Amino acid sequence: MVRYLTGFQPTGALHIGNYFGALRPAIELQEKGEAFYFIADYHALTTIRDPAVLRELVRGVAIDSLACGLDPSKACFFRQSDVPAVTELAWILSNVTPMGLLERSHSYKDKLSHGIPSSHALFAYPVLMAADILLYDSDVVPVGKDQKQHLEITRDIAIKFNELYGKVFKLPEPNIREDVATILGLDGQKMSKSYGNTIELFLPENALRKKVMSIVTDSTPVQAPKDPAKSAIFSLYRLFATPDMLASMERDFLLGGVGYGAFKKKLFAVIWDSFAPMRQRRAELEADPGHVDRILADGALRARTTAQQTMAKVRRAVGVTP
Ligand code: ADP
Ligand code: TRP
Numbered sequence: 001m002v003r004y005l006t007g008f009q010p011t012g013a014l015h016i017g018n019y020f021g022a023l024r025p026a027i028e029l030q031e032k033g034e035a036f037y038f039i040a041d042y043h044a045l046t047t048i049r050d051p052a053v054l055r056e057l058v059r060g061v062a063i064d065s066l067a068c069g070l071d072p073s074k075a076c077f078f079r080q081s082d083v084p085a086v087t088e089l090a091w092i093l094s095n096v097t098p099m100g101l102l103e104r105s106h107s108y109k110d111k112l113s114h115g116i117p118s119s120h121a122l123f124a125y126p127v128l129m130a131a132d133i134l135l136y137d138s139d140v141v142p143v144g145k146d147q148k149q150h151l152e153i154t155r156d157i158a159i160k161f162n163e164l165y166g167k168v169f170k171l172p173e174p175n176i177r178e179d180v181a182t183i184l185g186l187d188g189q190k191m192s193k194s195y196g197n198t199i200e201l202f203l204p205e206n207a208l209r210k211k212v213m214s215i216v217t218d219s220t221p222v223q224a225p226k227d228p229a230k231s232a233i234f235s236l237y238r239l240f241a242t243p244d245m246l247a248s249m250e251r252d253f254l255l256g257g258v259g260y261g262a263f264k265k266k267l268f269a270v271i272w273d274s275f276a277p278m279r280q281r282r283a284e285l286e287a288d289p290g291h292v293d294r295i296l297a298d299g300a301l302r303a304r305t306t307a308q309q310t311m312a313k314v315r316r317a318v319g320v321t322p
Contacts, residue, residue, distance in 0.1 A: 002033035005138035005172075007040040007080065007129070010057035011047070014064040015198035016271075017183040017191035020239060021144060025177055027069045029142060035075035036136050036303065037065070042080050042087065043129070046122045047111075062292050064202065067282035078299030080132065085307045090124070090131040092318055096160040097127050097153075106149055114194070130154040134169045135307050142175040151176075165317040168310075183239070184232040187216045199236075201275055202282055212268040213261070222259040233263045240270040 006026055014023065029035055039061050041054060048054045058079060070077055080086060102108065102123055112118055121128075126149075133141055133154050141151055151174040158169040182190050185197030192198065199211050215233055220226050228234040228250050237249055249266065252258040285292055315321045 005036040010061045013200040030075040082300035090128045126153040188232045217260040225256040228253040
């Protein structure tokens, strides 16, 4: 059976871009193979300094993912730091990681340019990510385009290790989600926390309405025809509406006579209704924190078993066992 592994960085409340771009594809894959999904809290330490905030964000990702359909009876769902062996593996892998490989990292340079303080951990981020992937003998790693280079680094590290110590690691295959559309935000750019243009999935009703009503539009008068292809409203509506609903909105755009405000109201209604079952499930999970803790503890137990097997091989290979 194919083993899928991916990590979710706990960086803030889940938005529609994260849901369609990362979470939903991962949830679909849990039906197709053996899924290992974890919350990358060690990685989050590179940017989050407040322990209470980190704990809160980790819990938030756990609850959001479970509410959206991540099924712990299918996927092994755990917190990265519950398997500390990953940091031991990262150290061992560091020894076969040329500095140049990390110096070429786009994401490191990008993070520095966004004002994230440079640190050894930020620089070594891809090595920890390689350890995540190799520790669990992953076959396929589904990620967004931004993570492509990290997967190339992982493969380079695994090849180097295997050359030196014999074949210990399977070479993971990237699964870059090129086919997943880029979800547009309130201002028509890519939806992203860094652009402040996100629509979070689990906003209260009024806050969600306010956000949707604030989508930026042009000044085409109500009576005039409008171009659906240029509208963030239409592009978001497409994600939720049935084909009939979509065709009807497209007609109204092209014919004119309907203002952007009316389209936004329809968009709000369909987002609100679509996430109703997830909202319900989320409220139940929030009311029972012990249940979420047990899910993560069970996941950690399973993950640890696999990790121990890999680490026994790795330790023997490099000579840190008697
Ligand atoms: P943000 O850009 O808000 O900081 P992240 O980089 O934390 O979001 O996103 C995590 C994953 O969610 C990304 O690797 C990507 O696959 C997906 N994702 C984020 N925003 C979008 C978007 N606008 N469209 C499609 N996928 C997205
Ligand atoms: N770096 C990934 C991100 O920012 C998260 C991540 C950490 C990850 N470890 C991983 C993804 C291992 C896939 C595999 O989204």
